[in-house]
Amino acid sequence: MNSELLPSSGIGMNPVVGYAALVLVALSTVLIGIYGLRISRTTGDFYVASRTVRPWWNASAIGGEYLSAASFLGVAGLILISGVDALWFPIGYTAGYLMLLLFVAAPLRRSGAYTIPDFAQARLDSLLVRRVTSLLVIVVGWLYIVPQLHGAALTVRITTGLPSWVGPVAVVVVVALSVVTGGMRSITFVQAFQYWLKLTALAVPLVFILLRLGSTGMPLTAQGAAFTADLDITGQASLYSTISLVIALLFGTLGLPHILVRFYTNPDGASARRTTLIVLGLLSVFYLLPTAYGILGRIYTPELATGGGADSTVLLLPGRIFDGVAGDLLSALVTAGAFAAFLSTTSGLVVSLAGVVSQEFFSGSVRGFRRAAVISAAIPLVFALLTDTQALAGSVGSVFAFTASTICPLLLLGIWWTGLTDVGAVAGMLTGAVLCGGAILSAALLGSEAAAEFAWLQQPALWTVPAAFLVTVLASKATRNRRPPGTSRVLARLHSPETP
Amino acid sequence: MFSAAVDTALVCAVVVITIAVVAALGFRLSRSSRDLGSDADRATYATLHTAALASEHLREGLTASGAAKASRHLRGLLRCDTLVMTDDAAVLASDGNRSLPPTVMLLIQRVLDSGRTQIFRSAQLDEAGVPGGGELVVAPVRVDQRIIGTVGAFAPDVNAGLVRATNELAGWVSTQVELAELASSRRLLAEAEVRALRAQISPHFIYNSLNAIASFINTDPARARELVVEFADFTRYSFRRHGDFTTVAEELKSIDRYLLLERARFGERLKVKLEIGPEVLSTVIPFLSLQPLVENAVRHGLDSTDGTGHITITAHDAGAFAEVTIEDDGVGIDPDHLRLVLAGHTEGVHVGLRNVDSRLRQVYGDDHGLIIDTAPGAGTLITMRVPKSQPDHQA
Numbered sequence: 001m002n003s004e005l006l007p008s009s010g011i012g013m014n015p016v017v018g019y020a021a022l023v024l025v026a027l028s029t030v031l032i033g034i035y036g037l038r039i040s041r042t043t044g045d046f047y048v049a050s051r052t053v054r055p056w057w058n059a060s061a062i063g064g065e066y067l068s069a070a071s072f073l074g075v076a077g078l079i080l081i082s083g084v085d086a087l088w089f090p091i092g093y094t095a096g097y098l099m100l101l102l103f104v105a106a107p108l109r110r111s112g113a114y115t116i117p118d119f120a121q122a123r124l125d126s127l128l129v130r131r132v133t134s135l136l137v138i139v140v141g142w143l144y145i146v147p148q149l150h151g152a153a154l155t156v157r158i159t160t161g162l163p164s165w166v167g168p169v170a171v172v173v174v175v176a177l178s179v180v181t182g183g184m185r186s187i188t189f190v191q192a193f194q195y196w197l198k199l200t201a202l203a204v205p206l207v208f209i210l211l212r213l214g215s216t217g218m219p220l221t222a223q224g225a226a227f228t229a230d231l232d233i234t235g236q237a238s239l240y241s242t243i244s245l246v247i248a249l250l251f252g253t254l255g256l257p258h259i260l261v262r263f264y265t266n267p268d269g270a271s272a273r274r275t276t277l278i279v280l281g282l283l284s285v286f287y288l289l290p291t292a293y294g295i296l297g298r299i300y301t302p303e304l305a306t307g308g309g310a311d312s313t314v315l316l317l318p319g320r321i322f323d324g325v326a327g328d329l330l331s332a333l334v335t336a337g338a339f340a341a342f343l344s345t346t347s348g349l350v351v352s353l354a355g356v357v358s359q360e361f362f363s364g365s366v367r368g369f370r371r372a373a374v375i376s377a378a379i380p381l382v383f384a385l386l387t388d389t390q391a392l393a394g395s396v397g398s399v400f401a402f403t404a405s406t407i408c409p410l411l412l413l414g415i416w417w418t419g420l421t422d423v424g425a426v427a428g429m430l431t432g433a434v435l436c437g438g439a440i441l442s443a444a445l446l447g448s449e450a451a452a453e454f455a456w457l458q459q460p461a462l463w464t465v466p467a468a469f470l471v472t473v474l475a476s477k478a479t480r481n482r483r484p485p486g487t488s489r490v491l492a493r494l495h496s497p498e499t500p
Numbered sequence: 501m502f503s504a505a506v507d508t509a510l511v512c513a514v515v516v517i518t519i520a521v522v523a524a525l526g527f528r529l530s531r532s533s534r535d536l537g538s539d540a541d542r543a544t545y546a547t548l549h550t551a552a553l554a555s556e557h558l559r560e561g562l563t564a565s566g567a568a569k570a571s572r573h574l575r576g577l578l579r580c581d582t583l584v585m586t587d588d589a590a591v592l593a594s595d596g597n598r599s600l601p602p603t604v605m606l607l608i609q610r611v612l613d614s615g616r617t618q619i620f621r622s623a624q625l626d627e628a629g630v631p632g633g634g635e636l637v638v639a640p641v642r643v644d645q646r647i648i649g650t651v652g653a654f655a656p657d658v659n660a661g662l663v664r665a666t667n668e669l670a671g672w673v674s675t676q677v678e679l680a681e682l683a684s685s686r687r688l689l690a691e692a693e694v695r696a697l698r699a700q701i702s703p704h705f706i707y708n709s710l711n712a713i714a715s716f717i718n719t720d721p722a723r724a725r726e727l728v729v730e731f732a733d734f735t736r737y738s739f740r741r742h743g744d745f746t747t748v749a750e751e752l753k754s755i756d757r758y759l760l761l762e763r764a765r766f767g768e769r770l771k772v773k774l775e776i777g778p779e780v781l782s783t784v785i786p787f788l789s790l791q792p793l794v795e796n797a798v799r800h801g802l803d804s805t806d807g808t809g810h811i812t813i814t815a816h817d818a819g820a821f822a823e824v825t826i827e828d829d830g831v832g833i834d835p836d837h838l839r840l841v842l843a844g845h846t847e848g849v850h851v852g853l854r855n856v857d858s859r860l861r862q863v864y865g866d867d868h869g870l871i872i873d874t875a876p877g878a879g880t881l882i883t884m885r886v887p888k889s890q891p892d893h894q895a
Contacts, residue, residue: 053778112784114820114889122891188778264888265779267749355820363867369819485565493894 017328018159021335026174029343032190053265057192059278062262064194066279067286068144068345069151072198072338074393075287077310079294080301084227085237086294089393090287092246094280096253096400101276104254106269107415107494114264115356116257116407123414125484126422132429134360136406137257139433141353142380143399144256145346147392149384151311152342154392158312159335165385171339172381175347179354179373188265194344195282201337202289205318205330209296212321219299226298241459245397248461252400255407257356258348268498293317311392314338350376397459398440405432405464409472415494420472421482428472436464550577551672558673561680562641562649568593578665580653581634585673587649588612598654603629611638611650617667619658637663639670643678690862701738702852705761705795712765727764730757738788745893748815748822749781751790755813758791762798769808770798777816780824784890786859792852793826793870793882800830800880821885829879838872853882860884863893 053061071093078086113119116137121130149168156167213220221227237245253259266272297304297313300320304310315338318330354373362368409428413420439460446454456463484490550573557569567585571593575583582596586608594600606628611618617639620628625636638652651670655662709731716724734757737750763770794813801809812827833850841850842857857870864886874880 053781057778112889112891112894114887118889118891264782267747267782351819359820366818490891 014328014331015160017332018156018161018335021332022156022159022170022339025336025339025343026170029174029340029347030178032178053188055266055271055275055278057188058262058265058275059282060192060195061188061265062191062259062275062279063282063286064191064196064198064344065258065262065348066256066283066345067195067198067341068396069148069338069342070393070396071287071290072202072341073151073154073290073311073314074147074396075290076294076297076313077304078393079291080297080305080310080313081232082237083232083298085232085242086393087291088242088245089249089397090291092249092400093253094283094287095246096250097276097280097283099250100254100259101273101280104260104411104415105263105272105276108260108411109263109266109272110269110494110496110498111490114261115352115359116255116260116411117356117360119414120410120425123484123490124420124422124425125486129410129422129425131360132426133407133410134356136429136433137255137356138353138376140255140399140403140407141257141349141356141376142383143402144396145349145377145380146384146387147395147399148342148346148349149380150388150395151338151392153384154309154311155315155335155338155342158309158315159331168381168384171342171346172377174343175350176374176377179347179350179377180370188262191262191344191348194340195286197340198337199286199289201333201340202286202293202314205334206289206292208326208330209318209321213296221295221299226295238455240462241455244401244455244459244462247465248397248401248404248459251404251408251461251465252402254411255403257352258345261352261355270497290314346377401459401461401464402433402436402440404461405436405468408465409468413469413472413476415491417473417476418487418491419476419480419483421476421479422484423479423482424472424474424476427475428468431471432464432468435467436460439464547577550574555676558676559680559683561677561684562587562592562673564592568595571595574651574669578653578662578669580655580662582654584608584652584654585649586652588647592649596654598632601629601631607636608638608650608652611640612647615640615642615647617663617670619663637666639663639666641670641674641677643674643681648677649673693862695744701735701791702795705758706735708765709761712761716764723764727761730760733757734761738791740787743894744787745784745890746787747781748783748785748790748824751785751788752776752781752815754788755791755794758794759798766802766809769802771808771810773810773812775812775814775816779817780815780822780888783822783886783888784893785822785824785884785886786856786863789856789859789884790824790826792856793884796850796852797826797828797830797880797882800832801828802830817888818885820888822888824884824886825881827879827881832874832876832878832880833872834876835874838874842870856884860886 071090075086075090078089108119111119111122113122117130117134120133121127149171152167152171153164154167156162156170157164160166210220212218263272263275266275293314297317301313301316304313304316315331315334318334319327321327322330350373353376354369357372357376358365358368362372406429409432410425413428414425439457443454443457443460446457554570554573557566557573560566562585571583571585572595574585575595580596582594582598582600584594584600584604585592586605590605591600591602591608607620607624607630617637620636620638622633622635625633630636632654634654634656635658636652636654637658638650640647641649641651651666651673653662653666709727713724713727713731716727734754737754737757759770759772794811797811798809801811810829813825814827815822815824817823837846838850838853840846842854844854844858853870853872861869868885868887871883871885872880873883
């Protein structure tokens with residue numbers, strides 16, 4: 001990883017604060033892992049214990065698991081670099097849940113499937129589809145963990161001055177430990193708490209910053225100058241890139257492995273819908289904050305945009321506005337929130353990946369689950385240490401494009417079209433994987449110099465998603481006689497409301 | 501990043517290696533088929549292989565879709581131009597270049613009636629309105645003396661060999677259908693067993709609960725009334741007839757009522773602790789699979805010791821599984837005795853455990869039976885592990 005991108009003096013914060021925040025978050029995570037969040041009740045509370053999770057709690061948990069490094073650090077960084085164009089990211093991240101609400105949440109809950117491979121097998125009654133889907137889910141999960149680890153590398157480097165590899169290794173060790181010791185599995189209340197922690201970690205410093213700026217008469221947006229394109233260091237995004245990005249974010253959310261698992265906690269389809277609606281609200285509120293950080297950053301930390309350290313805007317901004325202890329405390333809060341973001345998203349992903357891996361390769365035993373968890377955490381660590389990223393939000397966007405081109409056609413057509421066959425599903429997923437994976441890889445190989453001409457490679461979703469859908473539909477039509485016999489029964493179950 | 505030349509070289513290298521590996525594999529595979537014996541041997545292998553392929557499709561018995569797939573393979577065995585399979589009323593499938601009008605059933609009906617293999621010459625085919633000339637031989641498919649369908653072969657000119665082959669084929673199809681019926685009756689038997697194993701609440705419990713309620717009627721009529729209502733709700737759940745599955749939440753509610761009634765009898769001697777992860781509440785489990793375990797824990801924790809019985813019930817997430825444990829600090833069970841009970845060799849007080857154990861094994865496979873940690877005097881810990889995803893079962 002490239003630590004010389006950032007000038008090391010004058011930009012970092014007080015290392016003691018950084019250490020304190022990181023150790024505190026890591027330690028509390030491990031402790032929760034070891035002791036678990038054991039809420040013991042006596043018989044009097046039996047009804048409380050057997051009452052299912054309220055949509056509010058579950059929605060907070062989804063938010064806690066979903067808001068990753070890209071949301072916490074990346075959005076503000078992108079706004080710093082590309083201004084208004086970057087606003088599509090928070091919009092897309094949130095609007096994905098609209099698609100989930102409309103098309104997937106309730107039917108998927110009613111299917112009784114716990115993971116996407118389970119759904120594929122139940123719907124298409126084919127072991128091959130299950131295998132292919134599992135493989136894709138694992139790939140998507142790993143790709144999604146990598147940016148989290150990059151975020152950790154950045155945070156540790158900035159806040160403590162330690163070398164870059166320390167951050168990812170620390171996150172992986174903490175997550176692997178807590179998953180293997182049996183804690184932090186996917187405990188709803190812990191993840192729900194994470195959402196509010198992240199929100200607080202961004203909101204409190206922001207409130208103080210705004211108060212300070214307001215009372216001292218310092219400019220908030222410099223009379224709107226913060227919004228002009230002069231501050232952008234990237235060119236205006238083309239219409240193609242923007243549409244392609246929005247498609248990727250809209251459809252990519254549908255296939256994220258760690259999100260769908262959460263809907264299983266809802267007792268029925270209707271409450272799954274209600275949960276999604278609340279998630280939409282919670283995310284909308286959250287994304288106001290990094291957006292505000294980004295805009296303030298355009299005035300107060302403009303030099304970060306050119307140094308390749310744009311993603312550190314959120315971490316450094318409080319220290320710029322406040323001096324001394326106040327600045328240190330606010331910085332510590334933001335750092336703790338960021339680290340909590342990496343830990344919660346990574347652990348959610350590792351748990352769901354370990355579930356899939358252990359079921360596919362270790363016949364679902366307890367020991368197999370532990371082994372699978374270590375594997376699921378270690379492989380992305382290797383990737384993260386070998387690669388380097390400049391924009392967290394951008395690299396997460398690529399993962400969304402990949403998910404949208406592979407798993408999304410299977411889910412949407414599986415839920416809404418009777419004609420889907422196993423051959424069609426596999427053909428569509430492989431087409432999407434090859435096209436989208438190839439495009440992203442070749443864009444990476446070409447490097448950032450060739451930006452403008454190769455927008456179609458950097459943002460491939462606009463053509464790979466329709467291609468994957470088209471291939472799925474055509475291959476299904478061509479193999480009409482392979483429609484699984486139980487199709488109408490399965491679809492009836494997906495779409496008819498449960499009897500109370 | 502690498503330079504463009506290095507990239508190209510890398511891609512070329514990967515392509516060349518892939519082609520080399522595929523070619524080498526293909527060469528090996530093509531060579532290995534040389535050592536497969538004489539032509540006659542290979543013909544036998546081919547026939548057996550085709551029969552195995554076809555039998556797969558007849559696993560459900562004589563169905564239209566199965567027959568359509570099977571007839572494709574079977575036509576190759578008879579080497580006729582069209583193969584037709586029927587049940588006792590209509591043509592199920594035909595494979596070959598002829599299109600068959602429904603009137604062909606007029607001819608086939610004669611075979612169904614007579615139960616003998618028959619040959620129809622081209623004149624008879626014309627009469628029945630079957631175009632294309634040629635001749636047809638039809639053999640009946642019998643299961644237990646019943647004729648359940650036919651197999652027919654069209655050929656330009658039917659000889660004794662084809663008649664013999666068609667007869668043999670019909671016999672083979674009969675065997676396959678019999679196997680299919682065997683499989684389905686085995687499944688029915690398994691379902692019947694699960695139903696028979698569905699736990700029943702013990703008569704002792706009803707008797708004891710009613711007695712306990714009776715003792716409150718004079719001293720605390722309000723509580724007695726409450727208990728009767730709980731008792732009614734508990735029995736309504738336990739006696740329900742529909743559905744073999746329920747959710748952990750439902751089962752816990754029923755356990756709550758059960759414990760309420762038990763506490764009416766034992767008062768403060770019964771201490772229950774709960775640790776329930778809300779994630780697993782909607783997990784589907786077999787109906788009345790937890791209640792017998794709790795009942796067992798209560799009996800062990802209390803009936804056999806004079807002190808207080810502590811029972812801990814936990815339910816939590818374990819990857820793709822939900823894990824439920826029920827622990828008591830009572831007298832425990834002798835492991836050897838328990839082994840005999842679970843194997844079904846003795847009847848006795850622990851028969852509820854065996855019941856739950858065999859139902860879990862029936863439904864989820866042998867890996868998902870109860871795990872019981874116990875020793876005399878050391879309490880009992882019962883663990884149950886069920887997959888969270890069960891699309892086939894609905895609560």
